[in-house]
Amino acid sequence: MPESSTSVWITRAAPLPLANLDTDQIMPKQFLRGIDKAGLARGLLYDLRFDAHGQPRPECVLNQPAFADVDALIGGPNFGCGSSREHAVWGLLQYGVRAVIAPSFGEIFYSNAVNNRLLPVMVSPAHGQALLDQALACAAAGDGPLPLQIDLPALQVRCGTIEAPFALSPRHQRMLLQGLDMVGATLAHAAQIEAFAARHFTAQPWLQDRAMRTRERLTAA
DSSP: OOOTTSSEEEEEEEEEOOTTOBHHHHSOGGGOOSSSSTTTTTTTTHHHHBOTTSOBOTTSGGGSGGGTTOOEEEEOTTBTBSOOOTHHHHHHHHHTOOEEEESOBOHHHHHHHHHTTOEEEEOOHHHHHHHHHHHHHHHHTTOOSEEEEEETTTTEEEETTEEEEOOOOHHHHHHHHHTOOHHHHHHTTHHHHHHHHHHHHHHOGGGTTHHHHHHHHHHHO
16 A cells, blocks of 8 residues: 555455454454554454464455455444454554444544554445445455555545545544654644743743652652
């Protein structure tokens, strides 16, 4: 897929026809033991991809060689429900997934996704089913992932004769077009933040560095 700043994403999507796929399934608890984000691609959808002995399940589409370079998923309704673990989004990104198309998303998962530059494409149930059917047919025929165009400026998914609109807030659309996560979007306003801080501490100087001064006092004591 092109960089996030490209206005039209060309994706290769794998079907994941599961309703209510929760974040515990997307990233199981045993992969949350680290203190950083490393190694989460291995845990992605682990119980769907591997059996109890750690052997790949051949029926899982993501284990098939033709889907090695998949960069989008087409899921069922309520994708990413359950717990608020951000690791689910990090794991998808580390695996190479940059967009998830579904009729609906868990609210916290949706926010975590856009804040980390994973595009949640929420289409109508009819369009979601049509795209999922196309992806399943493509996989059954041995053709691999379904080619898609995701047009960010037009907020539309295109696949053959299917043109599926989706909604995205102006702020999130701008972040994805500019390739910004939440930290980057905040830093884009650095000058305004610094100006506000200067005005604030000029008016209330006793508040500046208060935490640091309290710590120094307690350490000295």
